[in-house]
Amino acid sequence: MRIAMVSGHASPLAAPGGVDAGGQNVYVARLTEELAKRGHDVTVYTRRDAPDLPDRVPLPGGAVVEHVPAGPPVSVPKDELLPHMPAFGAHLARAWARDRPDVVHAHFWMSGTASQLGTGPLGVPLVQTFHTLGAVERRHEGVRDTSPYERVGIERHLGRTCEGVLATSTDEVVELGRMGVPARRIRVVPGGVDTEHFHPAADTGGTPERRLRHRLLACGRLVRRKGYDQAVRVLAHLPDTELLVAGGPPAGTVETDAEARRLTDIAHRAGVADRVRLLGAVDPEDMPALLRSADLVVCTPVYEAFGLVPLEAMACGVPVLATDVGGHRDSLADGGTGRLVAPQNLEALAEAAHALLADERLRRQYGRNGRERVLRHYTWARVADGAEQAYRAPCPARPVPA
Incomplete structure (x- = not known):
């Protein structure tokens, strides 16, 4: 299966822990790795945020990261990237016209907007993972929320018009229902963990010195x-x-x-x-x-x-x-x-x-x-199982108008 992953601001190559680099980067990287191990042809499309980045970077497992020119080739806070999504989407449309994927999996709402622009002329099914929802952030952050005003409406449109939504938790299913996304269009596919890297074996050193009980x-x-x-x-x-x-x-x-x-x-x-x-x-x-x-x-x-x-x-x-x-x-x-x-x-x-x-x-x-x-x-194999099911059997219901 030819799978296009779109993760505009969260590159799988980025080290987690920065202001805009965290769980989404890890999720995209590990899911991509697991799908590639299974023989899928996976390309991750992420925004070019430095001028010296190569156009394409092969990953060890066989997948490829493609850096998309959209906006200035510098680091830009994710909440300021919306004006550059039309250019991102136009690049995707050109790339996919030459090499059509079987399914597109978009991560975060802005990636979804770009992906819809890219898939529109081709009829490629689009699966969306939001990772976090604007309505929830606005509820908790209040005046500190820096997301664009359009975010909540765009997420509602995406949820109602893409072929399927992958929620990361049952709590998110409830939030998606409040947005008007039909339950039949939603699958729960949580995050995972590398249980070979993270394990309870005894350590031989390298941890910070213990000074307190x-x-x-x-x-x-x-x-x-x-x-x-x-x-x-x-x-x-x-x-x-x-x-x-x-x-x-x-x-x-x-x-x-x-x-x-x-x-x-x-x-x-x-x-x-x-x-x-x-x-x-x-x-x-x-x-x-x-x-x-x-x-x-x-x-x-x-x-x-x-x-x-x-x-x-x-x-x-x-x-x-x-x-x-x-x-x-x-x-x-x-x-x-x-x-x-x-x-x-x-x-x-x-x-x-x-x-x-x-x-x-x-x-x-x-x-x-x-x-x-x-x-x-919560192994990445279990996560990939859920994603594969969504890719192979996208919801057949017709999109609901916004």
Whole structure:
């Protein structure tokens, strides 16, 4: 099968952890790799964001990344890319007229707009994964939401007119229903984890030095909605416990990041600055060892469409304490692989963290359960199974007019 992946702002070649580089980059990279291993011909189309990038980059598994000229060849925040989508779509239309794919899988709403421009003249089926929805971001971010005004309407149109929508969680299915996307057009295909890379084997070195009895670890893009401030504040209720935060710019420059400065200020005001370490970007090769060094991985966003960090922690046999939002409700088994608590409820977070840190036997059991859970449900092979089913049997219903 000839599969065109469109991921305009999130290249599979980018290292996760930057402002606009996170779970979507990993999802596209790993799904592409798994599909290529199965013999599919996969090309990933992503925007050229540097002038010296080659037109095409072969990936080790046999897929190819194609850099699309759309807008200036420099890094542009994703929320400013909409004006460049017509050029992106025109490039796709030309490329696909020469070499027609069997299916197009678009990632994020702007990739969907470009993909519809590219598929329109050809009748190629389009499958859409939003990864996160504008209506949800607007609800939680309010005036801090920087998405273009048109986003919610465009997502509604995409959901109603493409051949199928792949939701990453059951929570997203509900949100898509509110947008008027018929349930029969939606399949749940969650994120996954590389269980060979992330595993619970004993470490031989390379983890940061342990200085305190307990360690909490938070990982991901260094942005406000990830709720790292809650993880910082909870330390005031947890003596003899440190917090490491992995993500953001390189370690040597993390102190210049606005969110890093905000978290540092919060730590000083809470009297826990000596127990908070902002690591900055961590090499992906070092992440499993870092996860295994933690007694507890904390994931405290105010909302999360899916979230790969809980899966990576569970694959390493580490229990997870997470907010009861979005994809966490699917990936985590509350009371089985960790705990779920209400978002922005510091008292509940502190109570759950204290109980888990006080019970090593329970943490170990949660860790074993977590590893079993990801092996059953969240390998990239399982993700590729779901994607293949969607590609081969797109919903036959006629598109619903916007």
